[in-house]
Amino acid sequence: MNLRNSLLSRRLVSRSPIFRSSFLAVVSLFGLAAAARAQTSVYGTVSVEHVTGIQCLQTICGSGDGTTNPLGGFGGGWYDFHSIGPVRLGIDVRAGSTVGNKNAATYFNTARPRVFSVLGGVRASLGTPIFHLHPYVEGAVGLAKSNVTIPEDATTGQVVYHSGIQYRGFAGVDLPLLPALDFRVVELGAGSLRNLGNNYPIESISSGLVLHLPF
Secondary structure (H helix, E strand, O other): OHHHHHHHHHHHHHOOHHHHHHHHHHHHHHHHHHHHHHOEEEEEEEEEEEEOOOOOOOOOOOOOOOOEOOEEEEEEEEEEEEEEOOEEEEEEEEEEEEEOOOOOOOOOOOOOOEEEEEEEEEEEEEOOOOOOOEEEEEEEEEEEEEOOOOOEOOOOOOEOOEEEEEEEEEEEEEEEEEOOEEEEEEEEEEEEEEEOOEEEEEEEEEEEEEEEOOO
C-alpha cells in the first residue's frame, strides 16, 4: 500500500505544471550560464609578485638582492567579442594591489613596498577536451603606482608613491567546477614596471575563481 501511494505521488509531481516549470527554469539557468562563456566573466585572484632590479639606497636594505615579493589580490573581468575556430578573443581589464614585508631600497623597518596596478589588454582562450580545461594567454598594458624604488621621503618620512607605465604578458588555465564557475588553477605573468625613468622586471603567480555572467 505504501509503495502504491509512493508511485502515485511521483506521477502527480511529475505531471505538476509547477514541477515542470521549475525544472525548465533550472535547465534554462544552467544553459545561460554555459553560454556565458563566450561573453562576460569576472574573476578574483590571490597574487604574489616579484619585482627585481631595485637599487639599495642605504648601507644595508631589507632585501639584499634588489628584489621584493609583494602579496595581494586582483579583481577583473573580460568580454569575449570574437571567435576564430576554437579560439575566443576577448578584452580583459583588471586592477589590484600588492604589499611586501621587506624593502629592497631601504632598511626593512621603513615603509612597506606596495604596487597598485590597473591593466587592460586582449586575451585568447581555447577549450580543450582534457577535463574541459580552458588555457589562455593575454597581453596587457596599464598604469602602476608604487613605492618600491623610493619608499619614503628622506626628510619628512612620508611614504612616496610614483606613477608609471607597465606592460605584462599572462598565461593561465581555468578548470570548470560548475556551469557558471571556474577555478583558476594558475596564472603566470611577466613584464616590466617603468618607474622614474627606469625599467624594473616584474613577475607574478596567481590563483582564484572565475564567475561567468548570463549576458
